[in-house]
Amino acid sequence: MRATTDGRRHGTAALVGRVALYVLLVIVAVAVLLPFIWMLVSSLKDDRDVFTVPIQWIPHEFKWSNFTSIWTRIPFAAYLGNSLFLSVVITFLQVLTGSFAAYGFAKMRFPGRDVLFVGYIATISVPWQAYMVPQYVIMQKLGLVDSYTSLILIQAFGAFGVFLMRQFYLTIPDELSEAARLDGLSEYGIWARIILPLSKPALASLALLTFVNTWNDYMGPFIYLTDNRLWTVQLGLRAFVGTYDAEFAMIMTGAVLSVIPILAVFLFGQRYFVRGIATTGVKG
Template sequence: MNTTTLRKDSTATGTPPPAAPEPGRTGGRSGAGRIVGQILLHTGLIALAAAILLPFAWMMTSSVKADNDVFTVPIQWIPKEFHWENFSQIWTDIPLLTYLNNSLFLSITITALQVLTGSFAAYGFAKMQFPGRDALFLGYIATIAVPWQAYMVPQYIIMEKLGLVNTHLSLILLQAFGAFGVFLMRQFYLTIPDEISEAARLDGLSEYGIWARMILPLSKPALASLALLTFVNTWNDYMGPFIYLTDNNLWTVQLGLRQFVGMYDTRYAMIMTGSVLSVLPILVIFLFGQRYFVRGIATSGIK
């Protein structure tokens, strides 16, 4: 039925034809609402980002203040006098270079071992079939819910019996394996089709070869995410070095900054200066690995 027929029928019955909607009216309303929604969303995100960055901004400004000006009321966001010499003085007040080297050594070593062990164990849980696989994986992942304080003392006794207290090897052995890394990598491996592994087996590749030559090259986003998270956690770790390391030459940067806390006074400005310097390596690594990190987190939960 065309428009002419509708007009004839309406004329015959005496009923006026329905009015056509004004062009663009409905679309204009929806378009305006969409724009308002986007403005509100971006405003909320900007406010949230500003709230997250506020402590970092305070740390940056406090790093160039005098000790007496750090906790002034009200807060002085812009110091009256900039003490740029804090960034040169801290290198002579404490052996900061030694602490940074120790933190870098532990972070790189533990990150490499966690990526290796986590990806290898995750391959077995995701791509291999053996009795009790799911139950074993569930039990292994359940250890994430157990707080570290519950088994902190038994771990220390074991390290002491082995003679590894006050060595970097104790921290490396305790943190070289992680259930979270296995979980993260397994979730990503589930997104890789099983046909790739089956075709590689038909071609004669062993399970080690499939993992190294087929699965790992496809898992760069997940590997980058695990590496970044492990590096940040190890770099920021305070309790581990505090418990196991007593030699000043073995301390990490997080432990070394404790020297500015005295019995009668605390050099807060130097603590902020050291904190700024300790954040810079993490910031650089995150900026370079941000693209892989976001992809790895976004795809690890998709089957």
């Protein structure tokens, strides 16, 4: 009888703990989604209703015309295309260079390898603002300002991508590489034909993180791009900010539309992304 009572108490405590955990998760999820919900609601309002106090979570009148007029108010489609071009090119280059460099740090032996890797990874701790000015001066001397080339060159390499890929490569047995070398396969062949096919989760994680970071970048395009035809989405939304006021409803509409590509990319690569994050960092 006593054992039965203890079992019931244990079951009740487990149920209460599980319910409390679910309640906590719901609260956290709502807190995270609240700004996005407000952004979506604000995109369907007039400018004068965006910052009303208290907040109108359900507009008195849904202004769906915001999602049609924004395409004619500014060249929004061109801005989306510019952002997509930069994001795709920079993502491809970072995945290519990051995975290739990570292979050298993880699977090849040469003097000073670990010291060089630590020094390279240490650059992550240096804030971009510390070398922003000299970087701009270099690009200006090369005549690359006001072009996509400058943004592509400064973002084609990333220490974080090398670190992420190296940590994943360390989980791949060295016996595979050694066997391939004995069969006469070159280092490039080992990387391309053996390592990369086994690294899809890590590649997807790096690609997703790089794509999102490039798509949301504001300071880079703001500094290097002055021609309106080259502007990205983030710069294009500045057109709704005037000297004395701003069209916040249209800004929120543009923000909602700019989130859709990011959401599509994340949903497409979610499985690989979660697997890649879970498996990187297992071996140091």
